[in-house]
Amino acid sequence: MTSPKDQARLAFPGGGLSLDRPRVMGILNVTPDSFSDGGRFVAREDALASARNMIAHGADVIDVGAESTRPGAVPVPPEEEWRRLEPVLSEVVAMGMPVSIDTYKASIARDACRAGAVVVNDVWGLQKDPDMADVVAESGAAVIMMHNRTAADAGIDILDDIDRFFERSMTIAERAGIPAERQMLDPGIGFGKTLDQNYLVLNRLEMLAKYGRPLMVGASRKRLIGAVLSVETDDRLYGSLAIHTVAMMKGAAMIRVHNVQPHADAARIVQAIGREGLA
Template sequence: MGVVNVTPDSFSDGGRWIETGAAVDHGRELVAAGAGVVDVGGESTRPGAERPSAQEERRRVVPVVAALAKEGVVVSVDTMRADVARAALEAGGAIINDVSGGLADPQMPALVAESGVPFVVMHWRGHSHDMQSKAVYDDVVAEVCAELRERVGALRGAGATADQLVLDPGIGFSKTAEHNWELLAGLEEVVGLGHPVLLGTSRKGFLGRVGRREGDERPLDARAVATATTSARAARAGVWSVRVHDVTATVDAIDVTTAMGELPAGLAPHPSQEPKQLRTAGGPERG
């Protein structure tokens, strides 16, 4: 899953793709590099970020979704707002990727049930302005799994089907670096919940700091190898897809992991876990 941030303030590449034409071109580049899904978002979720208005988010996102979908790209919309998600689906979007797992907007669960599209349920404890104050766990893997189960139950209760739901452990969201590493080590437990899993580690701060002295952090554009390493780890654990900025490096890492016989061909070690809606729509076999 390749990332297109149509925002002025994303932590990684804010402002680079804010114009519709540039964002669409970047989406095409990600597909050419090997992305099976392009994830388009109009709201930064970096720590401390302020939310744009719903109108502004729609203005940023919908034209990009429409243009890419018209070219046959499988597009995911990265939003916490049901009205933005609805507009993106009407424009041709195929997946809703909600970092709040349906908690930020009480209208989202009903839209998920009504639309029938795949829905990414990320582990979430609060908005960007204060989420890191909630990074408190006794056992982060067990608690993230329990809270994801709770969200699945709530969404099923609202009418969503089990085969719509994709889980995301929420690396970096209400998590310290230590929590992130523990979750990566425990990915099999997340996969064991029985749903496809999406993992997003790309360019995040804990990868910039790993192995470095304090204050000597890798620049954002120098984290492709560290990201690709976590992508290979995710593939070995059986995830469905990884959400990355640098698609080529991750494709290479997956290809090498596959060549070493550490997972079956393709990114998804368990093809049965491909979201049903993408299989029936002729979507990618590997995300």
Template sequence: MLREDYATWTCAGHEISLTRPRIMGILNVTPDSFSDGGSYANVDEAFEAGMKMLDDGADLIDVGGESTRPGAEAVEPSEELRRVLPVVKKLVAAGACVSVDTRHASVAAAVLDAGASIINDVTGFTDPAMVDVVADTDCGLIVMYWNKMGLGTHATRQTVQLDVDRPNRPIARRVPSMRRFTMPEEAPIMRQVMGFLGDQARKLMRAGISHDRICIDPGPGFDKFADEDIVIQRATSKMVSMGYPYLCAPSRKRFVGAVCGVKDAKARDAATIGVCLAAIEGGARLLRVHNVAVVSQAVNTFWAVRHPDSRQAFISLGSNVGDAEQEMDTMAKATHMIDELPMTCVVNVSKAYETEPAYGIATPVANAVAEIRTELHPLVLVDKLLDIETKLGRTRVEGATKPGPRTIDLDLCWYEGEEHAGRKLTLPLKGLGERDYVLVPMEDLMHDPVRFLKHSGVDVVAPEKRVGRMKGELGVLGWEDLR
């Protein structure tokens, strides 16, 4: 079926497809952030937390070194850089798409030099120096709305709205008057928010920054009343209609607590999910959250049920037990089990080939490639492939320096519209362009796999430089006979 949205957010070397919701994990390396300050005592702990977010379903990691909670003290750029730079470097080296939450031009310049792909500026790039920094790069930008004077929409409200985290302290002053409606009027709020975001986006484009690099964020919780934040969230579709990637960042915010009645910020994850799902229905495709695991589970399930979204993918099958007939039989069974996965079907399977050993394997391997269509999230699909390996007798030895004989090996090599970094999954598969035992079987499935993969950003090496090269054909897998 035709997808609703073919938009792409271009962020340095990453092109983030927005045909489905993307999750940005919040990684604060601060001692005083409102819900997770001081959680990561050193660089290694922060790095491990970021890697876990990627394995839990994050597509991007947003690293922050300065708290923007109400009442937080400003941080010198040198201290902010000391906190974020080592973490950014490690995450980039692991292949992650990294965003840095900063309002300082010097910090932005340093993290971009270190490989960060996105600058998330809570001041909306109002500093000309910040504009100069990002204009000289190809990074992605998040333009956030934050008017420290407030939105000024409560002149007709009678009561003072209290901060749910600090119930005895008003968020802002209001002029007493008669209250006649439950919510403030939308038009003046959205004129201010959308006007600022649109003006800043055009300012950035006049500086030479392309439209597809710019993402907008209305900045929930930043000097806004809860009522105003709800009005803004209800207007998600209007902001999406501005034509820029739209970031929904409600995670554990005060307005979420005000609506759900939960005072503890860390206990607001379920309510955060509710706001995220509402935003997705309004057209938002980027979600910035603290608890990646629970939001990813909810969003992926919601998307699978609510939005049909079938994707093409390729899975490499391998077996090296030393008996060609047994290897063929196991690969056929694995293919049949893949075909039986929910929301998944096998479209076609290559012939099986005997290939030279590679990557530390000592014996020749039987290999094939299956083309599938699936609506499962890539990380969910990988878990199911691991389950199939286990059911077919694959055993893994922790700490083994060299892979031994494997009953079956199933690698998700390529998935339409997806790139990912993490310990559980890398997309496209690391080293895909040098694996002869994948490229040659793919020729059974399409006219020109090399051109296909190069178009997807995979660097394909010349045949003589590949590993796991072909030794001969083994025949056709009879997986359909097992139906």
């Protein structure tokens, strides 16, 4: 397999995204119940202003989602999910930054790609909706395949579970005709894992390079930070920065964040450190 550094690009319509430096994905939730910023950007103008702000502060991709995936969230019917997305998606696309659609539903991914999204961020790694892989393949979009579980289990080997999950996701992608250069993997920090398992995965992150796919890590404001620092959601920026900086140092090609500017600065520092001896 080729390494993520050798691959150096995530392909999608419009030319793709070079991965020669750590990239920052800004989170735009148009949901009333997301764990961190639910309800803040439901209004169309507020959502668009947030997207413009993230772009100005250094976001490389805008990830738009209309269904909360937080633990205990109520599932949203596709019709309601698209009702939330439609007023903002095409206008965010028109801003000229690559747009990702955060959904596990094939119908939403299809409509979003038709509206201009070029990345599908699937928190179930193509394993929830049997039509998702075909939709991604036909659209030409890139796909981010995240590891997930319906519930955490302290008794399992989480690294082995991730291995088996990723092998299945990559097999599904290959069978659908999604080439390796359009695939990214996400270990799913905060999804179906205990606190110890989350930190174990982060500590062993470099082991996931064996798949020859670039990695994305998203731990922004999550409970594993609050559990260590004893702070509420809005006070988890520093913890988020710490985790994402470590992840980039361990090889993450992209980080998914709420606070774009400080993370874009951190990514630039990681990039500068990585230049040592390469001049």
